[in-house]
Amino acid sequence: MRLRVVIGGGICVLLPDWTTLSLVSRASSRWRERMSGKENNMSDRNEIVSRVTAALEGKPAPVAIRNARKVDACGERRGYWVVSDAAGVIVAAGTGEEAFEHYCRTVGLDPADRNAVIDAEGRILTPGYVDIHAHGAWEKSFDDGSDGIDVARAGHAVHGTTRQVLSLITNPVDVICRNIRTVRAKMESGRPDILGCHLEGPFLALARKGAHDPECLKDPVPDIVDKMLEASGADPASGKLGCIRQITIAPELPHGISAIRQFAAAGVVPAVGHCDADYETAKAGFDAGAGIMTHMFNAMNGLHHREPGPIPAAVEDPRVTIELINDGFHVQDPMVSLSFRFAPHRTAFVTDAMAATDCPDGAYKLGALDVNVVGGHARLVSNGAIAGSTLLLEVAVRRAVCELGFSPVDAVEAATLTPAKAFGFDRPNPVTGVPIGLIAPGFAADFNLADPADWTVEQVWCAGRKLK
Secondary structure (H helix, E strand, O other): OEEEEEEOOOEEEEEEHHHHHHHHHHHHHHHHHHOOOHHHOHHHHHHHHHHHHHHHHOOOOOEEEEEEEEEEOOEEEEEEEEEEOOOOEEEEEEOOHHHHHHHHHHOOOOOOOOOOOEEOOOOEEEEOEEEEEEOEEOOEEOOOHHHHHHHHHHHHHOOOEEEEEEEEEOOOHHHHHHHHHHHHHHHHOOOOOEEEEEEEOOOOOHHHOOOOOHHHOOOOOHHHHHHHHHHHOOEOOOOEOOOEEEEEEOOOOOOHHHHHHHHHHOOOEEEEOOEOOOHHHHHHHHHHOOOEEOOOOOOEOOOOOOOOOHHHHHHOOOOOEEEEEOOOOOOOHHHHHHHHHHOOOOEEEEOOEOOOOOOOOEEEEEOOEEEEEEOOEEEEOOOOOEOOEOOOHHHHHHHHHHHOOOOHHHHHHHHOHHHHHOOOOOOOEOOOEOOOOOOOOOOEOOEEEEOOOOOOEEEEEEOOEEOO
8 A cells, every 4th residue: 555645855756654653653743843942841831921022023124034935825935035124014024145136135134244134045935824713722712811921922922823712611601701802902902913702602402512611601692792792892883803713603503604794893803603503594694604614524513414404504605714633633634625625715624722732641620620631632521522722733733744745835724814714814904914824925924944854943023023
């Protein structure tokens, strides 16, 4: 038996399966060794959090990178360079030394200054990763107040996630509204990395609640929706957006469809998920304004030839972005590959990462619920239900390329442009200002430089701010 595998420079070769497994094993081993470095030392994390937070709260600076292997949704090119200005916006990108030197000078950089210009030396240059569904990292969740957000964001940022939608879990409505206001305040402080929040609950089906507190689940009646929108700062009458980017709703709830319409009218992108909906009801949800499927395959009724359920409704609708947790646990590898065949260019890698992300195995909290992490897999102590993941987008991309044989372009697109498109962030917009998700003039200076051997992210910039 022989298998296709993508290695190093994106070259596809046919190897015996034992050789393939050996390559994958070595790549995984290298990655694990690299991840045991400084950012994984708990004693050093306070310093990293302070540095990353200060950078994100500070001002951008011009960036110039040369000799890179650029990989984004538009393709792959070697010998690539990119230059961004003092506003954190890409002014030019391409190949050719003369043009590079010219654009360096236009932003005030000396192309001969090795301290000012980064020589990528063939490293992979990608846009910063965009995670639209994650709950935390480094023992903190995004529900843990301003300081908790700083810690968890730093944990993802040093692994290349430059922009993140902060997912808030099911809680009493007043607690959810308080946490929404915290996210709003962080955004209003000028942080470019926080795209808003995602409410995963409380409007979920009891039968598909996953690791959410059943005592806090609600039907999305208009009064509760109004309270959430008010907390977000949204003003539908004037067209002002609030900080809620998406909200997961089971469309079969009594007020599910009407709530989808209400949120969509306020500029929120509702998501169908944590549901037990039939095909027709899910389709009605998408027609009412839902534009995302929350972590497809997980916390929903599956595919059946006489009961199609919500998945085909999402797959066949070109308006819908499909979230996928590529950790090999939530969704096993054959289904990851199937999803990309189902919905090419619409499948977005998400992490659904909880507080235990990038931390040792042990006991953790998910809201008020006790969680035990064994072998990197989180489950509720009470009933063994999967309780989020400990995934990083860096790992999702590495798995896609090094283990599943995805093209680097497809893997990077799923972690950059596709999630950006879910909210219109691939175009000028009131949240990010300039678009995100590509290495191209006019886009934000969000960059990752990664080792081509194992896709470990070594350097990170968000809107021209150096994070790692």
